[in-house]
Amino acid sequence: MSNLRRIIWLASYPKSGNTWMRSLLAHYFMPAGQAPDINNLRQFTTGDTRQDFFDAAAGGQFRGESLEDWVRMRTKALRLIAGSKPDYHFVKTHCQTIRMFDHDIIPPDLTAAAIYIMRNPFDLAPSFARHQRADIDTAIKMMCYPDTVMGTPNGIYDLLGRWDDHINVWNNAPGLPHYVVRYEDLLSHPAKTMRKLLEKFLSVKVEGPKLARAIKATSFEAMKKQEETLGFTEKPQGMTAFFAKGQAGVWREDLTPQQVGRIREAFLPTLEKWYPEMLAETAEFAKAG
Numbered sequence: 169m170s171n172l173r174r175i176i177w178l179a180s181y182p183k184s185g186n187t188w189m190r191s192l193l194a195h196y197f198m199p200a201g202q203a204p205d206i207n208n209l210r211q212f213t214t215g216d217t218r219q220d221f222f223d224a225a226a227g228g229q230f231r232g233e234s235l236e237d238w239v240r241m242r243t244k245a246l247r248l249i250a251g252s253k254p255d256y257h258f259v260k261t262h263c264q265t266i267r268m269f270d271h272d273i274i275p276p277d278l279t280a281a282a283i284y285i286m287r288n289p290f291d292l293a294p295s296f297a298r299h300q301r302a303d304i305d306t307a308i309k310m311m312c313y314p315d316t317v318m319g320t321p322n323g324i325y326d327l328l329g330r331w332d333d334h335i336n337v338w339n340n341a342p343g344l345p346h347y348v349v350r351y352e353d354l355l356s357h358p359a360k361t362m363r364k365l366l367e368k369f370l371s372v373k374v375e376g377p378k379l380a381r382a383i384k385a386t387s388f389e390a391m392k393k394q395e396e397t398l399g400f401t402e403k404p405q406g407m408t409a410f411f412a413k414g415q416a417g418v419w420r421e422d423l424t425p426q427q428v429g430r431i432r433e434a435f436l437p438t439l440e441k442w443y444p445e446m447l448a449e450t451a452e453f454a455k456a457g
Contacts (some may be wrong), residue, residue, distance in 0.1 A: 172250040173402070177258045177274065177282040178213065181311075181334050182262050182318070183295040184287035185351040191243070192362060193258060195382035215248060215260040217324045221245040221252075232323025239269045242324075250278040258283075262318070262326035263349065264334055265341045267337060273327060283365065284338045287351035288443050289331050289431050290419035290450060304427060312434045332438040345369075352416045358383045420453070429454035 178193075180186040194212035210218070222230035225244035232238040237440070249259060265274040274282075287295075289311060297307035310316045311331040321323040326336060338346065347369035353361045362379060366372040419428065428450050432439065439447060 171248060172278050173258050173276075173280050174250050174253065175246075176256055176280050178258050178285065179265075179282050179338055180262065180285040181287070181292065181296075181328060181331055183292055183299050185259055185285045185354060188354070189283065189285050189349065190258065190260060191386040192382055195385045196362070196366070196379060200378075200381070205342075213258040213260060214252065216242070216246065216249065216263065217247075217320060217326065218249075218325065219320070219322060221248050222322075222324055224248055230322060230324070234323070234359045235325060236269050238319075238323055238325050239271045239273070242273070243271050243275065246275060246278055248326075253292050256280050262328060264327050264329050265337045265344070266327065266329075268327070271446075274341070279344065281369075282338065282341075282344055282346040283369070284335075284346055284348045285351060286335060286348060286442065288416075288419075288422060288446060289435055289439075290428060290446070291351075291416060292331065293427070293431065294418065294422035298390075304423065306429060308430055308434075311431075331433075332435045335438055337441065355416050369450075388451045425454050 178186055178189055180189075190209050190213045194209060198212055214221075219230070222241055222245045225241050225248055230241055232241065261274070263273050265272075267273065293307050293311065294304055296311065300307055300310065302310070310328075314329050314333060316328045316330070317325050318328060319326045338344075339348065347365060349361060349365060351378050359379060363374050364385070366379075423431075432450055432454055439450075
């Protein structure tokens with residue numbers, strides 16, 4: 169492949185199932201017994217916040233002092249990431265597909281396609297709160313704020329923005345071949361959901377036993393056990409457990425009616441499009457407050 173349009177983005181808002189998707193793909197595509205554990209996923213995929221690629225792009229240790237420093241170095245780092253493998257490969261991102269300081273955060277000339285992993289905001293809020301070591305009200309506020317970012321001490325960032333904007337920009341990016349996987353569908357019908365992704369989007373002839381092994385190896389219980397045994401290097405500092413519940417519907421126990429109402433009010437058009445089955449129940453729940 170002569171050009172660098174090799175990246176298949178694994179894009180999501182944090183705590184939406186990105187690690188699970190990376191693990192599933194690794195266990196499906198890699199030879200039996202060779203798929204990496206959760207701390208070595210870079211053997212199969214990589215991510216756009218890796219310090220080593222930014223260091224290589226900078227010609228020494230990269231330490232950005234501003235978003236502009238990061239954006240300018242990111243463009244160089246992504247070219248190295250795209251060229252790090254000779255064919256299409258998966259790269260994790262939590263960034264939006266926007267332009268900043270005259271640079272594309274997701275450059276079209278390096279992008280082949282995207283898989284977008286989505287999780288409903290009611291279950292996402294308490295999980296995101298644990299991820300940010302914040303209370304749920306603060307997490308909801310962050311999900312509603314258009315300029316929300318996460319970053320490393322060396323100035324490498326994730327441009328998150330609002331939960332609904334994140335979904336909308338990825339699903340409306342001009343000329344971007346993309347496929348949406350809802351976390352809830354992956355939970356309830358993992359084999360069916362992955363088969364559709366592999367066959368319809370990635371044009372892969374699915375081997376049933378191979379897919380079954382991948383699903384078993386990456387169950388929430390299996391990944392939680394890995395974290396308990398090995399730790400998880402991607403877990404934010406101070407977070408008790410990255411794999412905490414991994415279920416759908418936990419919002420009924422974790423959120424107050426007022427919090428459910430705030431989420432509905434903030435994201436109603438996106439909920440109507442992507443989660444219409446949740447509208448009636450969440451409306452009723454919010455009224456209880």
